[in-house]
Amino acid sequence: MSVTRRYREAWEGFWSEAPDEQGAVFWDAEPALTVGLHLALLEPHLAAIGLPVLDLGCGNGTQTRFLADRYPRVLGADLSGAAVDHARRADPAGQAEYRQLDASEKGAVDQLHAELGDVNVYMRGVLHQCEPAGRQPLADAVATLIGERGRALVVELSEAAKPVLMGLAQSPDGPPPKLAPVFAHGLAPGEVADAALFGHVRAAGLTVVAEGDIPLITTEFTADGTRIELPSKWLVVAREE
Template sequence: MSVTSRYREAWEGFWREASAEPGAVFWDAEPVLTVGPHLALFEPYLADPALPLLDLGCGNGTQTRYLADRFPHVLGVDLSAAALDHARRSDPAGQAAYRQLDAAEKEESQALHAELGDTNVYMRGVLHQCEPDDRQSLVDGIATLVGDRGRACLVELSGAAKQVLRDLAGGPEGPPPKLAPVFRHGLAPGEVADEAVPEYLRSAGLTVLASGRLPLKTTEYRPDGTRIELPSTWLVAGRTA
């Protein structure tokens, strides 16, 4: 099952319009504030850190390049060709490789696994943006990619994040400048119940090995100068037998 054309076009439109300036995208905070803390949580659970690492939903590659400094083989994958154009332009040294992938499409995930073997997968804030009917297919694709030895390292907005975003969008001046394009392109964050994420993983044949809560930092600030953070949950999953 592949994603809908509406969803694909929404992301293409967003990334075609997005600035290449660091921090211009709402969720594209500095890696030391995002993937760095996530790695500290995830790395103890990696059964084999030498496996290829996939940054699934890599966008413009900010976090991918950070990962490439720390792992021997990193591949950033994204549904959007425009996002990958940003990623490649921002990585002239070729620290990481980049490829278009619809992970919800069974044949694409199977083909990539056949090429790379088992992988570790890092995915931040993608599942809640998916169409509801695509979410299980996406997690099934992740289960294919990790295989027997890999680990899935996921960070998703918690249910409490929806109210934070609603309050930001409903302010007297509308949503903050970096959040406005998300809504304009029809990418308003969806709601995934906190208990649904581990259930998607279990249905895909994966066991949740660890989980917890950690605020997801953004690049936007409130009028009082404090950085906007969104409540999020993190999970590590894999096959245990």
């Protein structure tokens, strides 16, 4: 299957309107607060360090470029062509490669795996905002891409994040400026229950090597100047042996 036209157009619209500067998007926090912390969770479990690294759902490539400073081959992939355009503009030196990819489309994922071989996958905040029918295909794609030797770090909003988001959306002054475009384009973050996250992983033939809780850092602040952090889960997963 592939994503619906409505979902694809929602993301194209969002990224087409997003400013270029880093930090202008709600989840585009500086890498030291995001992927930098996440790598410390993933790296102890990497079985094959020399594999290419795939940033799945790379958006404008902020985290991808950080990964490219640390690994010899890094590729960022995103459903949205506009997001990929942002990523390429922000990386004029071509530190990383960027590709438009519908990760729910099995043929495209199989083709990418045939090209790259097994990879280590970094995926932050992608599954929780997928359409329901696209969640299992996305988990299956992770399993295909990591193959026998790779590992994936999956960081997703926990179910505890949804009431936080709803509270922000329904505040008397309206949602914070960087969160408003997410809702305006019909995107629905925080829609996956914790048990469902683990269920998708198991159904994809993946095993959880390590797990825990970590806040997902955003670029937005409350009226009193507190940075908004959303409860999230992290999993390191591998193919079941």
